[in-house]
Amino acid sequence: MQRRKFIRNTVLGTTASILATDFVFSETMPKGYEPLEFQDPDPYRLFEKDEGMTILNDKPWNIEAKAHLLDDKITPNKYMFIRNNGIIPKNIEASKWGLTIDGESARKTKSFTLQELKTKFKQYTYLLTLECGGNGRSEFNPPAKGNQWTVGAVSCAAWTGVRLKDVLEDVGVKSDAVYIGYHAVDTHLSGDPDKEPISRGVPIYKALQEETLLAFKMNGKDIPLAHGYPLRLVAGGWPASASGKWINRISIRNIEHDGTKMKAPAYRVPCKPVAPGEKVKDEDMCIIESMPVKSLITFPKSGAMLKQEKGLHIRGHAWAGELEVKAVEYSIDFGATWKSCNLGKPKNRLAWQHFGAEIIFPKKGYYEVWARATDVNNRSQPMLVPGWNPKGYLNNACHRIAVKIK
Numbered sequence: 001m002q003r004r005k006f007i008r009n010t011v012l013g014t015t016a017s018i019l020a021t022d023f024v025f026s027e028t029m030p031k032g033y034e035p036l037e038f039q040d041p042d043p044y045r046l047f048e049k050d051e052g053m054t055i056l057n058d059k060p061w062n063i064e065a066k067a068h069l070l071d072d073k074i075t076p077n078k079y080m081f082i083r084n085n086g087i088i089p090k091n092i093e094a095s096k097w098g099l100t101i102d103g104e105s106a107r108k109t110k111s112f113t114l115q116e117l118k119t120k121f122k123q124y125t126y127l128l129t130l131e132c133g134g135n136g137r138s139e140f141n142p143p144a145k146g147n148q149w150t151v152g153a154v155s156c157a158a159w160t161g162v163r164l165k166d167v168l169e170d171v172g173v174k175s176d177a178v179y180i181g182y183h184a185v186d187t188h189l190s191g192d193p194d195k196e197p198i199s200r201g202v203p204i205y206k207a208l209q210e211e212t213l214l215a216f217k218m219n220g221k222d223i224p225l226a227h228g229y230p231l232r233l234v235a236g237g238w239p240a241s242a243s244g245k246w247i248n249r250i251s252i253r254n255i256e257h258d259g260t261k262m263k264a265p266a267y268r269v270p271c272k273p274v275a276p277g278e279k280v281k282d283e284d285m286c287i288i289e290s291m292p293v294k295s296l297i298t299f300p301k302s303g304a305m306l307k308q309e310k311g312l313h314i315r316g317h318a319w320a321g322e323l324e325v326k327a328v329e330y331s332i333d334f335g336a337t338w339k340s341c342n343l344g345k346p347k348n349r350l351a352w353q354h355f356g357a358e359i360i361f362p363k364k365g366y367y368e369v370w371a372r373a374t375d376v377n378n379r380s381q382p383m384l385v386p387g388w389n390p391k392g393y394l395n396n397a398c399h400r401i402a403v404k405i406k
Helices: 002-008 012-019 114-120 164-171
Strands: 054-058 061-064 098-102 110-113 123-131 154-163 179-184 201-203 213-218 232-234 247-253 268-270 285-287 294-299 304-306 312-319 325-331 353-359 365-375 399-405
Touching: 098 114, 098 164, 110 114, 110 164, 114 154, 114 213, 123 213, 154 164, 154 312, 164 213, 164 247, 201 247, 232 247, 294 365, 294 399, 312 325, 312 365, 312 399, 325 353, 353 365
Parallel strands: 098 247, 304 399
Antiparallel strands: 054 061, 098 110, 123 154, 154 213, 179 201, 179 247, 213 232, 268 285, 294 312, 312 353, 325 365, 365 399
């Protein structure tokens, strides 16, 4: 609404400069009329999202799912969260798209067209879990700045592309390589073409993993524009900010990448526990790598009302960053006791796993069903919000739903 008020009060010459072109027939525009270019778009139609999704921000666009919308084993586009730092690019021509590999630790600088990537290297498809590092931020107290994600900034889609390791090996990687950094064509919110909205990356060992992809398809189709069309990096199991969208350059670095949002406090947590609200020096912050163990009840929807004699079937997903989940349990007595769920194996490494259980309730009344996952290193989800941090990252507290038995 503030943006609309601004446009209404702006002289036509300024409006023309914002449009970056001539404002043709501006003299005949009705008084008080707002040009379509500045009217708020419908994000559900714009991004083909379900109307049950929650819009957190429109500049940049940030949209999350609700837990029950993530019930599919493979997340469809309509339920996939959107997390952006800059402005989504327009007028992309895939036929002219190119990717350049360079950097201090590249044996040579080399460029590939999108078609060359598709034909020169073998293609692979993996189910890969992507979760925003700030998923669950809304539960931290004192509140942390940033989008107040609840539980829906996570997905597991089928990504198709070529292995980044194959492309890097074709270019040549020097022995002193320690990191890769990505660069993309989205623009900074200020409109300044010299500012990158985000330029992160991963250590070289993560870049060389089998499942780290330069992806061009999602769920068998071209990646939707909001998710990185025509080419994105997908590094599953790490904060999704490591999986750059719209990439056109990757640098092989002999230092930890120093692009935008690589420095503290972005995507970093205190190296040691701190008291809630405590200020933390930049040098005492450690970069987030593998995401922690977590689970999500996707059925039924929280608030379900059931008849006692029918019992309840629950189901959901669990994941643990680089690791596999070895067990999921549920509790209906606020964590006093726990019972095992049936847990499936991941489709491939870095894919989430599916769990289910049949619950019988002892009598009528209000219940909460809690889920707790444990990884292969025996680390379990905390029952309540874990250690506070200034940016509200890595909340992997037990997910819970409300149920009323009548």
